[in-house]
Amino acid sequence: MLRDVSTAGILERAATLSFGLTPHSYNGDDVKAKWTREPNGSDQTQAVYLEKLADELSHRGLEAWLMAPPGRVPSLYVVNPAARALEENVYVGCGKDGIWWYWWSWAERIAVADDIDRAAGTIVRVLASIRRDD
Secondary structure, eight states: OOSSSSSSOTTTSBBOOOEEHHHOOSSOOOOOOOOOOOTTTTHHHHHHHHHHOOOOOOOTEEEEEEOOOTSOEEEEEOOTTTTTTOOEEEEEEEEETEEEEEETTTSOOEEETTTTHHHHHHHHHHHHOOOOOO
């Protein structure tokens, strides 16, 4: 379910986060990643693709919030409400080939952004909680 925090435009109504964490690599070196927004309205395009995915994921039982921290690439924060530890950030970006793709936070492609069904199916499968019959 996409939750708006105001009634302003797409990016203005997106929830924003700020983190005070510094990621670290396994070898002890600090890992610093800088995501910058692309020019020429790609923020709008990213938000549109992410909102479409959020709508589909909510129909499939997951919760999703559009995140657009200042100076960062917009993402979709997705949570399985039945098991809140199952969560992930999903990004969308245009490849060098000109095709828009959904991406996991670890920079692996999920699906072509125009294939909402495949992207949502993959995300639902990855974030599914396994129920065991005792």
